[in-house]
Amino acid sequence: MREPAFWHRPSSWISLLLTPLGAFYGLIAAYRLQREGFDAGIPVLCVGNYHVGGAGKTPAVLALTKVLRDLGETPVVLSRGYGGRLRGPVSVDPARHVAEDVGDEPLMLAQTVPVVVARDRVAGIALARSQRATVILMDDGFQNPAIAKDASLIVIDRVRGLGNGSVFPAGPLRAPLLPQLERTDALVVIGEQGTSAAPVAAAIAARGKPVLSAHLVPDEVSLAALTGKRVLAFAGIGDPARFFRTLRENGIEVAVERAFGDHHPFSKNEIDMLLAEAKFVALTLVSTEKDLARLRNGAGLPAWAKEIVPFKVRLEFDDAAALRKFVAGVLFKAREKRFRTKA
Numbered sequence: 001m002r003e004p005a006f007w008h009r010p011s012s013w014i015s016l017l018l019t020p021l022g023a024f025y026g027l028i029a030a031y032r033l034q035r036e037g038f039d040a041g042i043p044v045l046c047v048g049n050y051h052v053g054g055a056g057k058t059p060a061v062l063a064l065t066k067v068l069r070d071l072g073e074t075p076v077v078l079s080r081g082y083g084g085r086l087r088g089p090v091s092v093d094p095a096r097h098v099a100e101d102v103g104d105e106p107l108m109l110a111q112t113v114p115v116v117v118a119r120d121r122v123a124g125i126a127l128a129r130s131q132r133a134t135v136i137l138m139d140d141g142f143q144n145p146a147i148a149k150d151a152s153l154i155v156i157d158r159v160r161g162l163g164n165g166s167v168f169p170a171g172p173l174r175a176p177l178l179p180q181l182e183r184t185d186a187l188v189v190i191g192e193q194g195t196s197a198a199p200v201a202a203a204i205a206a207r208g209k210p211v212l213s214a215h216l217v218p219d220e221v222s223l224a225a226l227t228g229k230r231v232l233a234f235a236g237i238g239d240p241a242r243f244f245r246t247l248r249e250n251g252i253e254v255a256v257e258r259a260f261g262d263h264h265p266f267s268k269n270e271i272d273m274l275l276a277e278a279k280f281v282a283l284t285l286v287s288t289e290k291d292l293a294r295l296r297n298g299a300g301l302p303a304w305a306k307e308i309v310p311f312k313v314r315l316e317f318d319d320a321a322a323l324r325k326f327v328a329g330v331l332f333k334a335r336e337k338r339f340r341t342k343a
Helices: 013-033 057-070 104-109 121-130 177-182 198-206 220-226 240-249 268-280 289-293 320-342
Strands: 044-048 075-079 115-117 135-139 151-157 186-190 211-218 230-235 253-259 284-288 309-311 313-317
Touching: 013 177, 044 057, 044 320, 057 075, 057 104, 057 135, 057 151, 057 186, 057 211, 057 313, 057 320, 075 104, 075 121, 104 115, 104 135, 104 289, 115 121, 121 135, 151 320, 177 198, 186 198, 198 211, 211 220, 211 320, 220 309, 230 240, 230 268, 240 253, 240 309, 253 268, 268 284, 284 289, 289 309, 313 320
Parallel strands: 044 135, 044 151, 075 115, 075 135, 151 186, 186 211, 230 253, 230 284, 284 309
Antiparallel strands: 211 313
């Protein structure tokens, strides 16, 4: 899905026309947020966002995975598996599954951390616990009431912000902002420039919740492969503009941009055309790690896609100690609460 341009304009007649639908959708979403969820029996940390589309959840999940492992935990990621055909619960195996089975994000995450895909999140919890998980990391699901969360970390892009601030379909918000703010335990603001996220950050800080700044850092191998090159960059993710911006911020000359809808299923013919376009003007073809996950089969990238350079990134927090302190505190309180309930 390509986001409509009016979602990111201050005012639009299309947005005004859709406002009644947004109000109805928002009422339902706000009601769902109030429901009590299933207690997983172990700590549950949810990484989500307020709006439709990309915000940086996947790098945030990987960063939290490292923090949890450093704390001696065994995290398992729970995902709905958007874009995959399997309803689950199923443990994602990169050697056996493809993106059409489990979705591109779970397939990418499974290279680093155990991932369970399940439309029924309660059943997914059971499978994760059978794998000796000590902590559940929910990849998305902030607005879904099925599972009780011990903490919700919301990711927002410093440049992108919340668009026009209206509820879907009038704007990108998944629910009215106020009830989402009230259920936010920490805000992760990604990027080094931009002010669009400032009002949300101020609202979270006013509630006494931590606001953590972070930025995307390119993998050294990826950066070395692209340094001094002119590139044709393509992406089918929630926020392609951020990908193109990140390339430029790291000194890579982006000569041509090609943006596709989020989770776009690239065909061999499309990749062949992109490769031909790049070669015709002597450009290097580059894309995101998540886009390449959709091209993989059990043996890795097919031969026709191996000329694409993956631009791998990781999320680094400006104050890593603050993140660690927050996570450790959440785990302690979650276990203390369950201990007292049993007693």
